[in-house]
Amino acid sequence: MEAYHGSHSEGDGDYYRPLGGTIEVGERSYETVVREFKEELGLDSTIDTYITCLENIYTVDHEQTHEIVQLYAVSFKDAFSYNNEEYQLIDENDSVASWIPIETVLLGARTVYPDGIREALRTFLGK
Template sequence: MQKLPNIRVIVLGLIRSADRIFVSECEDPVKQDTFYRALGGGIEFGEHSIDAVQREFQEEIQAELTNIKYLACLENFFIFNGQAGHELIQLYQCDFVDSKFYQLESLDFADGDGEHTAFWMPIDRFRSGELRLVPEQFIDYCEG
């Protein structure tokens, strides 16, 4: 019997500052496509999603979060690196505890997928279609 791919359950943290959001730059090597995504990651078995968002930011960029507010559950179907994917995303709006994160030009970090860079990007660059934000419905939550 063929094993079916799993649905991945993840958490993402939406952090805004004025007209900007904090996102990670990613690359699909097969499509040779650059896209952007909020920071976050997988929810571990037995872990509450609010705890997962805090853990992921701590692990990836050593940042503590505050003002954490649940926004929505998003469903995302996609193709990445030539493979079909399906994820359920628990989306949280949050802020950094340490104000130094709001002053960063960029921040390099490593996670299970490799090396990444996070930036503050103007929301208008995604809304105009100049840059691609994933999942697509994420943009609906970026208004202040």
């Protein structure tokens, strides 16, 4: 998950979002995920399975935003890629990606976006 700090719909503080980005013209959503992992982490990944689509309408700084999130289970190609607890994002100086235990997300112990991600993960995992 990419870690953020600041204002969000549940207040101020830390919050997290899955890694990803904008789909480019002519690109499939699963191709975007693989490309974004490479661009943001410098790591090769593979798509394990499609989880679901989440549509999210929210407001940030009094401006309404609309996103469609294609959620995938992803694996790194090289086992050594799992050794770090945190990764500095390549294209952003002060941003990091962190491992968050799935149970922590499911229990709501961390603020995670987009809306609906907890329910989607519970369904996917059969919990």
